[in-house]
Structure formats: structure tokens, C-alpha cells
Amino acid sequence: MKNDNLLLDVQDLRTVFHIAEGTVHAVNGVSFKLNECETLAVVGESGCGKSVTMMSVMRLIPVPPGDYASGKVLYRERDLLQVSENEMENVRGKEIAMVFQDPMTALNPVLSIGRQLTEPLRVHLGLDKENAQQRAIELLEQVGIPDPARRLSDYPHQFSGGMRQRAMIAMALACAPSLLIADEPTTALDVTIQAQITELVERLRDQLCMAVIWITHDLGVVAGLAERVIVMYSGFIVEEANVEAIYENPQHPYTLALLEALPRVDRRRHQRLKSIPGAPPNLLIAPHGCPFAPRCEYAYDRCREENPPLLPISPTHKLACWVDVSTGKPR
Amino acid sequence: METTAPNAPASIASLDELEAPPLSLGQLTWRRFRRHRMAIFGAVTLILMVLYAFGGALFFSEADANRIDTGARLQAPTQEHPMGTDTVGRDILARTIYGGQISILIGLTAMLVELLIGVTIGAMAGFFGGKLDSVLMRFTEAVLVIPQIFLLLVIAKYFAQTIPNIKLMGRTFSGSVVVIVFVIGITSWPYLARIVRSQFLSLKENDFILAARATGTSTREIILRHILPNSIAPIIVAGTLGVASAITLEAYISFLGMGVRPPTATWGNMLEGAYNYVESAWWLWFFPGLLIALIVLAINFLGDGLRDALDPHSRAA
Numbered sequence: 057m058k059n060d061n062l063l064l065d066v067q068d069l070r071t072v073f074h075i076a077e078g079t080v081h082a083v084n085g086v087s088f089k090l091n092e093c094e095t096l097a098v099v100g101e102s103g104c105g106k107s108v109t110m111m112s113v114m115r116l117i118p119v120p121p122g123d124y125a126s127g128k129v130l131y132r133e134r135d136l137l138q139v140s141e142n143e144m145e146n147v148r149g150k151e152i153a154m155v156f157q158d159p160m161t162a163l164n165p166v167l168s169i170g171r172q173l174t175e176p177l178r179v180h181l182g183l184d185k186e187n188a189q190q191r192a193i194e195l196l197e198q199v200g201i202p203d204p205a206r207r208l209s210d211y212p213h214q215f216s217g218g219m220r221q222r223a224m225i226a227m228a229l230a231c232a233p234s235l236l237i238a239d240e241p242t243t244a245l246d247v248t249i250q251a252q253i254t255e256l257v258e259r260l261r262d263q264l265c266m267a268v269i270w271i272t273h274d275l276g277v278v279a280g281l282a283e284r285v286i287v288m289y290s291g292f293i294v295e296e297a298n299v300e301a302i303y304e305n306p307q308h309p310y311t312l313a314l315l316e317a318l319p320r321v322d323r324r325r326h327q328r329l330k331s332i333p334g335a336p337p338n339l340l341i342a343p344h345g346c347p348f349a350p351r352c353e354y355a356y357d358r359c360r361e362e363n364p365p366l367l368p369i370s371p372t373h374k375l376a377c378w379v380d381v382s383t384g385k386p387r
Numbered sequence: 388m389e390t391t392a393p394n395a396p397a398s399i400a401s402l403d404e405l406e407a408p409p410l411s412l413g414q415l416t417w418r419r420f421r422r423h424r425m426a427i428f429g430a431v432t433l434i435l436m437v438l439y440a441f442g443g444a445l446f447f448s449e450a451d452a453n454r455i456d457t458g459a460r461l462q463a464p465t466q467e468h469p470m471g472t473d474t475v476g477r478d479i480l481a482r483t484i485y486g487g488q489i490s491i492l493i494g495l496t497a498m499l500v501e502l503l504i505g506v507t508i509g510a511m512a513g514f515f516g517g518k519l520d521s522v523l524m525r526f527t528e529a530v531l532v533i534p535q536i537f538l539l540l541v542i543a544k545y546f547a548q549t550i551p552n553i554k555l556m557g558r559t560f561s562g563s564v565v566v567i568v569f570v571i572g573i574t575s576w577p578y579l580a581r582i583v584r585s586q587f588l589s590l591k592e593n594d595f596i597l598a599a600r601a602t603g604t605s606t607r608e609i610i611l612r613h614i615l616p617n618s619i620a621p622i623i624v625a626g627t628l629g630v631a632s633a634i635t636l637e638a639y640i641s642f643l644g645m646g647v648r649p650p651t652a653t654w655g656n657m658l659e660g661a662y663n664y665v666e667s668a669w670w671l672w673f674f675p676g677l678l679i680a681l682i683v684l685a686i687n688f689l690g691d692g693l694r695d696a697l698d699p700h701s702r703a704a
Contacts, residue, residue, distance in 0.1 A: 156601075
């Protein structure tokens with residue numbers, strides 16, 4: 057199934073928001089590549105630019121107040137930041153699809169599930185009503201909704217949270233996109249449903265050979281799902297590595313801290329989870345020095361003066377840090 | 388008060404309930420609506436009045452309504468003329484029937500004009516925001532600060548004689564009917580535009596709008612298929628109340644002699660000149676006046692009921 061065809065190549069993406077108080081630097085020069093059929097996880101705290109980056113890829117950031125200050129989003133060698141809005145409508149849903157965090161609010165309450173499911177089919181694939189209906193039933197079956205033919209005429213309020221997220225995934229998969237962006241799709245669901253949804257996406261990814269970008273702040277979910285992991289902080293990519301390397305050989309103090317904060321079965325009970333002191337920086341202030349420095353136990357003078365660039369430390373591992381965490385000394 | 392007593396033991400009913408499809412939005416609305424007594428009264432009254440105006444035409448021809456008989460002028464109600472006759476001897480009963488048709492039609496069509504303008508302007512301002520919003524809303528406020536009656540009279544006077552009579556379905560209507568509809572429509576929309584704008588402003592921030600955009604839905608589809616149906620409840624309510632206010636406004640301008648021209652009767656222009664006979668010929672103003680009051684009351688009750696039924700959140704207010 058795997059191949060090395062480049063699907064998405066994001067280069068130096070900067071997304072800012074101009075608001076009354078100033079300029080919010082949400083994404084500060086993010087670059088990453090994604091091959092076909094590959095799964096990439098993007099992790100980080102809330103407000104560190106994960107969602108804004110991916111929404112920028114789909115060009116869903118409202119302009120104004122948002123602004124794509126610089127960079128390229130090359131999808132199959134076409135820069136999505138340059139194409140017309142009409143062309144973009146053909147990319148969204150057909151080439152790149154998105155599943156959102158909260159299934160309770162991401163479905164239109166006044167349209168039936170069937171209506172919402174057949175809409176992309178009719179717009180993008182030009183199917184007529186009967187064929188679209190038929191395909192919609194197949195899709196609901198594929199995502200594991202029982203009695204799909206009857207469920208088609210139901211409204212979102214008649215679905216449970218897990219079923220709604222399944223319906224959202226069915227909508228996203230409707231036109232067999234090459235890239236699925238899942239923006240914390242399991243955050244609003246309880247643990248058993250989380251596992252089901254994760255398995256579902258995994259199964260469909262393998263069936264359809266679809267690239268997946270999975271945004272999450274739950275490193276536990278990432279382990280079984282992704283091949284590569286990007287760790288983001290304050291709108292920067294601070295570490296990028298294969299999933300094994302992230303767990304076994306984390307190099308950035310922030311990645312370390314995130315892993316420390318995970319609850320583990322092999323740790324003593326009643327032990328408090330470790331948390332990272334402080335809060336993510338205010339994005340209104342233009343970054344100066346390493347954004348993680350104020351919360352970093354390894355930080356030294358250079359960290360406060362100069363922001364480390366993202367550089368390879370091995371062919372598959374990139375890091376933005378002045379410190380070698382194994383020794384605690386500057387690299 | 389209607390209580391919903393369970394008519395079967397719960398254990399038996401529960402199985403049926405599980406099998407029964409959940410109530411649709413329409414069914415839920417109807418449930419709440421029928422508990423609203425005044426709304427039911429309003430709806431029944433309204434139906435009766437529509438029957439009166441349109442069913443009555445089976446018993447009287449339009450010629451009856453317009454036949455002038457100066458020999459029988461200003462007659463009090465009798466067997467032959469149950470509501471009496473007017474200053475030129477026309478039968479008031481027949482005129483209230485044909486006048487009612489025109490009044491109701493004016494109310495409905497003026498409401499449609501109001502909806503068309505108000506929804507378009509409100510939707511554009513709310514959805515696109517920014518400069519367009521500022522321009523449209525300042526314009527709306529400008530229309531809003533001019534007293535409506537004054538604006539109505541000026542425009543009605545200006546267009547008064549410019550439109551010829553219209554023949555439609557074998558009947559001749561005074562061109563002034565169109566003028567009145569148009570004039571009422573273009574002076575009534577600002578409130579509706581503000582309601583629609585506020586709806587669009589809040590609805591467009593919903594996740595499902597973002598989700599719709601993420602599946603490649605066009606802006607046009609998002610406005611028409613995703614946002615508009617979600618804001619339909621306040622629009623229905625405003626539209627209903629708009630019919631009542633259009634009928635009242637028509638009565639105002641017709642009473643002041645700038646409304647619909649004779650021979651086409653409306654409940655409003657039947658009142659024209661009736662004030663000269665307030666004491667001597669009460670039937671001149673009593674019957675059309677009563678009908679206007681009744682229909683406005685009925686529509687307002689209906690609108691109140693619809694508001695409560697369609698938007699349960701506003702019930703506390």
C-alpha cells in the first residue's frame with residue numbers, strides 16, 4: 057500500500073490574525089511534507105496552532121481577520137493558497153476532507169443526515185438523486201451505522217454523539233478524498249467510542265489508501281495510529297520524528313514534558329500526574345527567542361535570545377532546540 | 388388546560404414509543420401551538436374570515452358590490468341589506484366581502500415584498516459583514532428613522548395616478564392596489580432585515596457552517612440551504628405579524644384618501660369619509676372597522692402562538 061509519492065508539501069506557512077488588539081501570530085513558518093497513504097499526527101497543547109495550520113491547508117480561515125502572511129501549500133504540486141475560491145470549493149470535500157472535534161455542533165440541525173450526506177456527492181461527483189442516495193447508504197454502512205437506509209431520513213438530534221461522528225466521517229469520506237484531516241475527532245467522545253472511531257479511521261485509511269492528518273493533544277491515541285508525529289508549540293514545529301522515535305527517543309524538552317504528563321499503567325497509583333508549569337505564550341506578542349524557554353527546565357541564555365531553527369538530527373528526525381536533553385548541555 | 392394523561396400502562400406504551408419515529412420539528416411545533424389557546428382562537432377566526440371573504444363571493448357578484456343605487460343610499464341594516472348601504476347606495480355586506488379579499492391579498496403580498504427585501508438585505512449584511520454590512524445597516528437605519536406613515540403617504544401620493552387598472556382573472560383591479568402593496572412593502576422591511584441579520588451573524592459562526600464549507604459547499608448554498616432554514620422561525624413570526632400591520636397600514640392610508648381607489652373596495656377605503664357619519668350612520672364604519680380589528684387581532688394572536696411554538700427559548704419572556 058505504501059508509496060513515496062508526495063501528496064502535500066507545506067512550506068514556511070505563516071497565518072496571522074489582525075484583531076483590534078494587534079496581530080496574533082498563530083502559525084509561524086511551518087513546513088512539513090506528507091506522502092500518499094501516510095498518517096501524520098500533530099500534537100500540542102490547546103492554542104498552539106495545530107487547528108489553524110490545518111484549516112490554512114484547506115483555506116478555511118476567514119480573511120479578514122485572518123491572513124496567510126507567507127508560505128505555500130502545495131497539494132499535488134498546486135499551491136492551494138493561490139487558486140481561486142471556486143477551485144478551492146472543488147478541492148474541499150473532494151480532494152481534502154475534514155472531520156471536526158465536536159460532532160454535536162458540526163451537523164446542521166435542520167437538514168436530514170441523508171441530505172447532508174448526499175450534498176457533497178451531488179456537488180462533486182454529479183450523482184443523481186437515486187445514485188447519491190444509494191452511495192449514502194453504503195457510506196453509512198461502511199462507518200458502522202445500523203439500518204442505514206432508514207437512518208438516512210433521520211435528523212442529527214436523533215443520533216448519539218458517536219453516531220454523529222460516524223456520520224461526519226461518512227460525509228468526509230463521501231468523495232473518497234486523498235487526504236483526511238481529523239481535528240481532534242475523539243475529544244468530545246467517551247473512551248470506548250474514542251477507540252471505535254480511531255479503529256474506524258484506521259480501517260478506512262488502509263482500505264482506501266488515504267493520507268490522514270490526525271490533530272490531537274492525546275499522545276496515547278497517536279501511538280497506535282500514526283507513522284510520523286509533528287509536535288507543535290506556539291505556532292512552531294518543535295520536533296518531527298517517526299512515531300517510535302517520539303516515544304523512545306524524544307529530543308525536545310516540550311515533547312518530554314508532554315510524555316511525562318501522560319497517565320501510565322506502569323506507574324504507582326495515587327501518584328500525581330506531572331504537569332508543565334506555566335501556560336503557552338501570548339501569541340499577540342511577536343516571538344522572540346525560543347517560545348518554550350520560559351517553561352523549559354533546560355533553558356539557558358541563548359534560548360531566550362535566539363529561536364532555534366528546525367534542523368535534522370537524523371534522516372528521519374528533526375528538532376528545534378539548542379539543548380541536548382540527554383546531557384542537559386548545549387548541543 | 389389540556390393534560391396528556393397516559394392512556395395505557397407505561398410498560399406497554401414504552402415498546403410502542405421505542406418503535407415510533409421521534410417527533411419531527413413540525414410535529415413538536417404543532418404540539419406546542421395547540422396548547423396556546425389564543426393562537427387557536429386566532430387561527431380559527433382567521434380561517435373564518437378568509438372563508439367569509441372568499442366564500443362570500445359565491446353569493447354576491449362583484450357587480451353587486453359596486454352597484455350604485457342612489458335611491459337606497461345610507462339605509463340602515465335591513466333584510467335586503469343586512470349591513471346597510473353606503474353614501475351612494477352600495478350594499479355594505481357585498482363590499483366587505485370583496486373588500487376583504489383585497490385587504491387580505493394586500494396584507495399577504497405586502498408581506499411577501501417585505502420578506503423579499505428584508506431577508507435579502509439582512510442576509511447579505513449578516514453573512515458578508517464588513518463594509519457591506521455597515522452600508523446596508525446604515526441604509527436600514529435611515530429608512531427606520533423616517534416615520535413610516537409619513538413615508539407611506541408621500542410615496543402613495545407620488546405614485547397615485549401613474550399605474551393603470553389591472554385585469555386579472557376576469558376582474559379589474561385599481562392600479563393603486565399595486566402601489567399600496569409596493570409602498571407598504573418597501574417601508575416595512577427594516578425590522579425584518581435586522582432580525583435576519585442578527586440570525587445570520589450568530590448562525591454563520593456555527594461549526595456546521597465550517598463543516599459545510601469543508602465539504603466544498605458554495606457560499607450561495609451555505610446561505611440558502613444551511614443558514615436560511617435555521618432562521619426560518621423568526622422570519623415566519625415576523626411575516627405573520629407583517630400581514631396584520633400591512634392590513635392596518637392599508638386601512639390608514641385608505642382612510643386618509645390616498646389608498647386604494649374606488650370602485651375597488653377594501654376594508655380600509657370603506658372607512659374613508661365614514662367619519663362624517665359617525666353618529667348618523669353607524670353601520671358605515673362599524674362593519675369594516677370590526678372586520679379590520681378582528682383580523683388584526685386574530686393574526687397577532689396567531690403570530691404570538693407561532694413565536695412560542697417555533698422558538699421555545701423565547702417563552703420565558
